[in-house]
Amino acid sequence: MKNKLKFTLCFTIVISALYLSAATKYVSKTGANVPPYDSWANAATTIQAAVTESGVDDTILIGDGTYYPTNQIEIMGNRTVISENGREKVVVDGSATNRCFYLSENATISGLTISNCYTHRDGGAVFLDDGIVSNCVFTHNSADYWGGALSFGSGGVVQDSVFNYNTLSKDKGGAIVVFAGGLIRDCEFNYNSSTNYGGAIYCYQGGTVENCSFTRNSVNSSKGGAVSCYKGGGISNCTFDLNYSSSYGGAAYCYKGGEFISCTFNTNYSLGNGGAAYLNGGGILTNCTINKSSAAGLGGGVYCVDDGYLQNCTLYDNYSDEHGGGIFIAGGTVDNCDIIDNDSAGYAAGIYCKDDSIIQDCLIAENWAVENAGGVYIETSCTFRRNTISNNFAENGGGIMLNINTLAENCLINANRATQHGGGAYNHGATLQNCTIANNESGWSGGGVYSYTGIVVNCILWNNNKEDYFNTGSEILYSCIDGWTNIQNGIITNDPAFYSETSFKLLDGSPCLNSGTVLSGMSFQKDLDGNPRVVDGKVDMGCYQGAIPEPVLFINFCLLFLLYYRKK
Incomplete structure (x- = not known):
């Protein structure tokens, strides 16, 4: 009986210790700013103060208002920074002078609007090194290199978030740069832009993007109006609408890798080749629909070279000012695709192919070329x-x-x-x-x-x-x-x-x-x-x-x- 009582007492102490170890710190514009910030009355007036006072597994709860951090806020050790009343009520403004957050060791931010942040490189608003960003809005953030709003480090998750009007002035990823191990899911990307690759997202040697929408993103001097992949990256169940590239790939660009699965491309435009997508050296489109996209150059729907691959795709109502209204392919494969109702001002309203390409098991129908080769x-x-x-x-x-x-x-x-x-x-x-x-x-x-x-x-x-x-x-x-x-x-x-x-x-x-x-x-x-x-x-x-x-x-x-x- 005594042993049983001892065990019960020890168990209660352990559970109580675990419970007490996870505390809540409060942040409020009207708080008294009294450590340890354990109530709304004594809340910290800055996010940084509450984070500094917190411990591993703590929650930092932020009251309504706009907060102006003067330096980057570093969050680590499984801490969670979250708004009390949702992302519309809490704004973190970087005053165009600094990055707002650095996340690592499974730290989380949730329910925030993060705007007007700037850094020279690696994520204008957030650097994510194995952390979680959830249910946030990123707007009007900028950087010179690698991710106008956010850059991944070794890994992490971005989910249920919105990225609007973020910019990159000199390099890649208007909103995000993601590497192998990074996951982006259930997000919206609107009106983001970069100078080089990836108006919204740049995938470098990996990264996963799932169930996202991309609308009116642009790249101004290079490739991939919405997403650009280099040597990897998996994009699935995403929609691409009204994206633009001044060079190649109105919505998507792949170089030496990258795969788009079950995605829909609608009304994208390229001033060069590949109105919706440009596949170079091994990029893959599988089970995708490409429609109403156009290119001033070759390949109104898709431009595919050097082992690019299209499988089980539907391309309809695309247009090229030159050749290949649906597809222009040189050294790639088109397998089991429907190429229907495309137009070109030059040759091949359906498919223009050369250089050991393989076209097999396709339906090529109702295409219209101004010059020669209506279908192929x-x-x-x-x-x-x-x-x-x-x-x-x-x-x-x-x-x-x-x-x-x-x-x-x-x-x-x-x-x-x-x-x-x-x-x-x-x-x-x-x-x-x-x-x-x-x-x-x-x-x-x-x-x-x-x-x-x-x-x-x-x-x-x-x-x-x-x-x-x-x-x-x-x-x-x-x-x-x-x-x-x-x-x-x-x-x-x-x-x-x-x-x-x-x-x-x-x-x-x-x-x-x-x-x-x-x-x-x-x-x-x-x-x-x-x-x-x-x-x-x-x-x-x-x-x-x-x-x-x-x-x-x-x-x-x-x-x-x-x-x-x-x-x-």
Whole structure:
């Protein structure tokens, strides 16, 4: 019994000691300024005095008013500085002469408006070295270098905060500079600006940004109107609206790394290249939507070079004053993207690609180029596979214009229009292999294909409005061509027997089944549906391998009948 009482007494003493060790210090404009500042009546009149008097795990509670610290306030050791009545009621003003806060060792500031702070470098208002900033407003802060409002050190968290009108005069990060280990989430960035990289945020070799919005941020002499990443940085579930760059990347710029995941870019602008984003040397866009953005240079939506990567993205209604209304890419990859309803004043309203780029599994539709290549322009040396090019418009090459050292394979090129030559495709030295080119129109010649030089093999060219044109430097092999008279080299002219006017899969009994020629490397290819291109050592003409079997047709008929009966 005595042992039990001793244990209970010891436990009570320990808990009481822990409880008593965490105290609250008060700050008020009308306090008596009597240490230890343990009541509103005896509150400190400056934040620094209360912080100095506090201990580890203490809370410094700030009353309403505007406070003017004369020096940087250093907070560490798990202390929390928080307003009594919210961030609208407490303003910390740096008088344009000093940084306001230095946070470390898990220190926290919350519920403050921090304004008019200045330092030469590393965060005009706050330097965050493994601390937490929560539910604050940063406005009209500035620095010369590295973070107009805030700079991270080794780590930390910024959350539920607003950054407005912060500026950086000479370098990077109009509002924030973040490094590996830093986390920014659920924040708003409006009207921030920098001279160099990142009008709002500069990510240096890492950092994570989640669920944030960026509106009307700008970079005045360099790249990344809202966010710029160097050798890392992960940005996810963010929105970018009306951001501006005087150089590259109206909203985003990545150099040698950085990834944007599930972000939305709307109405951003670049005076140079990349209206919404500029990916250089490995930047990645995944599951992003880019719309209504524009560039005075190349790439109205995205400019992508040197291993930049776009995957599962949608780009629509973007515009370039030069080439590539949706995307300009040189040495990168575009995978499984929808590029729709973009415009360019020059070539390629959809995609302009060159320099060993890869374009695969994309829908490129309803794009409009003032000059050539309504959907796609391939300058040289690109891989172009399993893409659908539909309802695009240009002077020449309504769907696609191709040049030397390029293979376009297993593509559907349908219902495109050119006012002059090549309604579907204008070929100048490339190979079109296993493509279906149907229902295209041209004003002059080559309704489906206008081929000055190059090879067309295993293709179906059908129901295009003008006779296809093949110059003496071109070859046409093992293909099905509507109205063709030079029957040789595996050419057939029989109706290919498409499933319907809008579905270009082949029916059983189609003359195009098993009528192509198997070429080197084809055993590794897949058709437009992702099925093996070669089956039992044979290959079909067109973009699909195999026929729709009769049982499937019967099932489809039954389903249509049931739908009709149900409506009746």
